Amino acid sequence: MSNGNIVLHVADVHKRFGGLHALADIDLAVEEGKTHAIIGPNGAGKSTLLNVIIGKLAPTSGQVIFDGTILTGRKPFQINQLGIARVFQTPEIFADLSVLHNVMIPALARRDGMFKLNMLRTLESETAIRAEAEHMLEDVGMIARKDMMAGSLSRGDKRRMELAMCLIQHPRLLLLDEPTAGMSRHDTNTTIELLKKIKSRGMTKVIIEHDMHVVFSLADKISVLAQGRIIADGTPDQVRGNPKVQEAYLGGAH
Amino acid sequence: MNANLMSRNDLVLLLGFSLVVLTMPIWLAPLGAGYPDLLQRFMIYGIFAVGFNILFGLTGYLSFGHAAFFGVGSYTAVWSLKLLTLDAIPAMVLAVIISGIFALIIGFLCLRRSGIYFSILTLAFAQMSYNLAYSVLTPITNGETGLQLTLSDPRVIDAAVGHSFVGQPIPTLFGTPIGGYAGFYFCAAFLIIAFFVAQRIAGSPFGMMLKAIKSNQTRMQFTGFNTRPYALSAFVISGMYAGLAGALLAVTDPLAGAERMQWTASGEVVLMTILGGVGTLVGPVIGAWIIKYFENILSALNDNILARFFDVLPDGVDSFLVKVIGKFVGDGWHLTLGLVFVIIVIFLPGGIMEGVRRIAAAFRNRGSTPRTSNQTQAAE
């Protein structure tokens, strides 16, 4: 099973909030180019795990290793510059800026790094970045709304734009926190198609999802989290057949 | 013009702005404000507000300490005029550099925290600077009396090139004394340059990053930006603007006192910016002009003038009006200022520019019949 190259390794991570053991003994290996889904009932610790990976929370013990680099202790912007981007459960966007600028900013982060005193050029002269952003917006089907204020978009469009903001950075690892929550069936299907398309480009993805339809149509591998522990791990078929999972999650939920 | 330098809209705005500024002595004369002294202050506080807006308006960091940089600029300029030369240019350059360094130190400390904490810290450090200027550093600032030029100043550069002056020393520009309308045009040139630079910053990728920080700091960090050096750059740039404004005030009126570093002075620039319109380019300048204009008119009024003005009214009424209005003019001008501050924040947080936009929108809607109203909205 470990024939692929492990790009993300969560090693023995624990996270305690006061008396609450939010994550216990988490071991996770994500293979390069694969889509790894993390599922589990509400409060199982899925978002906490993502926050630990991305540097928003420090683990109580254990380490996160990305492509040989230890992420633990690094700041979120350093982690992003290593090639990890994240779509949030509630979209984190620049509500006061236009859709086009929202997508140009991450592109500039990739080109210019974590800080550049770039005030001698005008935005208009950044034609290459602009073209790239417009191309990206076309990919997610939002080119018609490029001049709208991001804050006035519908919820589904905000999520799609946030996805575009992550994709334009060509991250090596993309973390998706319920990318289709609150979307209509149609929008969900469009998003699945989009995610399949980028999968063919070889991007590694970790996805948290409630919607089993989304999980089983995208995931190469699934880890099941319950009460802060991984209770099952394997291909979709293995997980589907695992009685422990059915008891803890699928059976309980449905 | 080259698209690399400036967009067409920005160019039109810059030219229009320059025209309005340079013709001020003409169109302000009927309003009773066409004299050089006041016009110079319009320019100086315009620069102060434009710079403040780069930090508050673009980046979203509310500083209550910018008067400190204004004061540092003033002191530096006066020292340059005293020690080096009466020429204004070295004074201005030194003032901008020193206030920039000062802003770098204070900004570094204050930006270790964000949000409300940042505002508190800037207020505290500005008050510390004021205390230093007022008492501790008296040898440098001349404390309560204020720092001024004297005949016996060394002025080493002037002495070296053999310039000598007779009478009260007056700052010069390449040998021409800076005073009256010459002083106004000197300041106006700096305001136009300051405006141009602010335009460039706002229209650059760097400016977009500042706006993005204001909009969503979390997303910036998860997008791979280290937001602290961005905020610090904005802080230093606006500190340099404040230093430039302070230096101009010292050059046109060579006296630097500690009171211009007090928190009330910092509050005034905050008010100018929000009164005009936070985050807009022109708004802060308009805010500065309006406040300085009304300060000039209202603070000069006293009960005698009011009494003459209301003389036509019946006896009881006029003395009552004089008594009430007298509380808001003259020394009470700051009360008016405070009330305007509160009212603007509560009812029109976008300032005058927001008001103009609302009125324009209302007119456009009324002007167009219901048949076309959908189209106008779509066009916006």
Next chain:
Amino acid sequence: MFEVIFLQFLNGLDKGAAYALIALGLTLVFGTLGVVNFAHGALFMLGAFCAVTVRMVLTMETVTIDPEKLSPWGTPLEVREPLMQAWLGDFGAVLVNYSVPFSILITIPIMLVVGIALERGIIKHFYKRPHAEQILVTFGLAIVAQEVIKSIFGPNPIPQPMPTDLRGAADIGAWLGMQANIITYPIWRLVYFLFAAVVIGAVFAFLQFTTFGMVVRAGMADRETVGLLGINIDRRFTIMFGLAAVVAGVAGVMYTPLLPPNYHIGMDFLVLSFVVVVVGGMGSLPGAVAAGFMLGILQSFASMNQVKAIFPGIDQIIIYLVAVVILLVRPRGLMGRRGVMEA
């Protein structure tokens, strides 16, 4: 040497107590409402001017001209008769003498009303608006308050006498079994310190032992959760704002004999209390109190002549220097929680 240090320690207590009281109110409001109240210093000032007003009222006099007697200049002699003595006799005289402590009784309801009106009338509407606007509106209110006071009471400080029985100095050294007249300490400063200790103790006890206080503490920790429990947290927070206003107000009243109040006393103390909050840690009540006393005492040591001889003017800036060190070494403050306002 020990005596000198002990004396400076005592000298710092009263100022420290004032910082602690103001910082306590600031922290209560920030912790519960999430708003930094730039008008909090104005509340301290309003309290002080309540004391001024009460004294003015108590010392009102009737002026009658006695035609029988002539002054040395040959004009009819004005006879001034204090109203309070005329009406209430000896009790009136006592009232005038104890006008400052007596003012507290009047200040408490006034500050409660002012605080609640401020919160319900203005600040309430700013909870959902950006932090910058919350700061701006309270800052504007602070300017208005101080300018109103200035236009009523004028720009100069107005001295308030302390009760005659509490003037003079207490020989604390002798109390502690040391040589007499070495460590003497003005009685009123001692009174102020004890008063502050009682107020601080009362606030902590209130938060610790009442149901109301428990809800408020829970709300400070996690507002949303408490809201979910169906507890009307907003009304309690309004009362907390009133309480903070009362604490600031009475702190101002009692401070008037130590420092004659003028219109900018509030802002002077507010700025220092902000530094106290930064040093103590935003949102931490014990931090605010500890840092308040610590900085007051440090300031007192810095104003010793021996210290000033080495670092001239250090007393003016010592507090800010401490803040600089804290920001560099421990940005969240001595007792601050993680994650509050971290950049």
